[in-house]
Amino acid sequence: MLGTSFHVSSLTGTIQKFSIYTTEKVYKSEFDELFLLVTHKGIDAIGIELNWEAFLEYRLPSCIFSCCTLKTLDLFGVNIEPINAPLIFPNVTSLCFSCVCFGARNHHLHAVNLPMLESLSYDQCYGISHFNMTAPKLGSLSIAGCNDDDDDDDDDDGDDDERDGEV
Structure with missing residues (x-):
């Protein structure tokens, strides 16, 4: 990973796309250092795909x-x-979450603003109600196969809620 970090730090200009796919155990410090480098260089698109074991960590x-x-x-x-900030992803227009677990840090607090977001999709995600946000430019929303382990949820009809759609 050190070689990759050195290569990224020597690039000039904005990086168009940075993707990581791994089936190996993720070492947080190495990945965080790499993401810090690419975000400081300037990046248009990021894709991250981790295996199930890494997902847990x-x-x-x-x-x-x-x-x-x-x-x-x-x-x-x-x-x-x-x-815990009023504004996140300041210029992101497209967010795609697959097999993502949302923690409860932002749960029932003030919504964060995603001012440029136009397209949002959730597929097989957990705790999406914990990601409390506003997106004034949102034009497309897709939610499929998500599970919300929310203790405040009064839905006890035994059915799994699955929604697909666009707004």
Whole structure:
């Protein structure tokens, strides 16, 4: 990973897309260092896909939430605990969450603002109600196969709620 970090630090200009796919155990410090480098360089799109074992351990670093150049974020198999800030993903227009687990840090607190978000999708995610947000430009929303383990949820009809749709 050190070689990759050195290569990224020597690049000039904004990076168009950075993708990581791994089936190996994730070492948080190495990944966080790499994400810090690409977000400080400037990045248009990030794709992260982790295996199930890594999913249980890796939490998205705060530098991704505040990256001003990021426009597209595709996440598979990560945990997200949004930072306690009124504005996150300031220029992101497209968010795709697959097999993502949302922590309760932002649960029932003030909504965070995603001012540029136009497209949002959740697929097989957990705790999506914990990600309390506003998105004034949202034009497309897709929710499929999500499970919300919320203790405040009064839905005890035994049915799994699955919704697909666009707004």
